Amino acid sequence: MVDQKDLSTxxxxxxxxxxxxxxxxxxxxxxxxxLAKGGKGNDYLNWxxxxxxxxxTGLTTWAEISDLSTTRSDCHAWGSSPNIEFFRTVLGIDSDAPGFKKIKIEPHLGELKKASGEIPHPNGKVNVAYTLTNGKWKISIDLPANTSAVLKWEGKEYELNKQKTELVINE
Structure with a gap:
């Protein structure tokens, strides 16, 4: 809905x-x-x-509303979006076709130097790990059998067609 030239503004x-x-x-x-779609995903942890x-405030579950001075802890799933966004936005694991037939991995690590996690997939599990050491990113991606993915990293795309991929990319 927004022209690419206006997206940042x-x-x-x-x-x-x-x-x-x-x-x-x-x-x-x-x-x-x-915001992530608009290119600001690396700022996610700041939001x-x-x-x-x-x-x-001492709440043990997420509040229903953002105004914490007038709320009580109601255990609202509405406020639980970070539970999925750590996987989809930060680790970058997302479905790229109906039924999760293809996987897109586009991490937004922000200032993180290390992050990893796994999510269930109809064919098994998707595992990712990112570690920054001495200006080089070590990236490890495990895919379920018979599953393909694309890694999008710094404007480049890497086709992933095997179960285990190890990459080293300069920062």
Whole structure:
């Protein structure tokens, strides 16, 4: 919906323009997806203030609304989007075809130097691990049998057609 040339400005306004209606904890899921699509995914871990505040307030489950001064801990799944976004946005594991027939791996690690995780897949598990050492990223990706994927990294695409892939890429 937005011209590529305007994307950066639109994303900046979504984050900084307080005259816009602010997203609730529930709707931040959609905001974060839009910002990641707009090229801001490496900032994802900086957008988790409401979740950090839930923890600081002593809540043991996510609140229903973002205004923590008037809420109670209701265990709302609406506020649980980081549970999936750590995998989809930070680790970058996402479906790239109906039924997860293809996998897209496009991590947004921000300032992280090390991250790893695995998710279930209809054919098994998808495992990824990223480690930055001495200016080089060691990337390890395990795919289920008979599954293909593409790794998108710094504007380049790497076709992954085997179960285990090890890459070393300069920072």
């Amino acid at each position: 639109v994303c900046a306004n979504l984050l900084k323009d307080k005259s816009l209606t602010q997203c609730t904890i529930y709707f931040k899921y959609y905001l974060h997806m839009a 988790l203030d409401v979740w950090h505040n839930n923890i600081k």
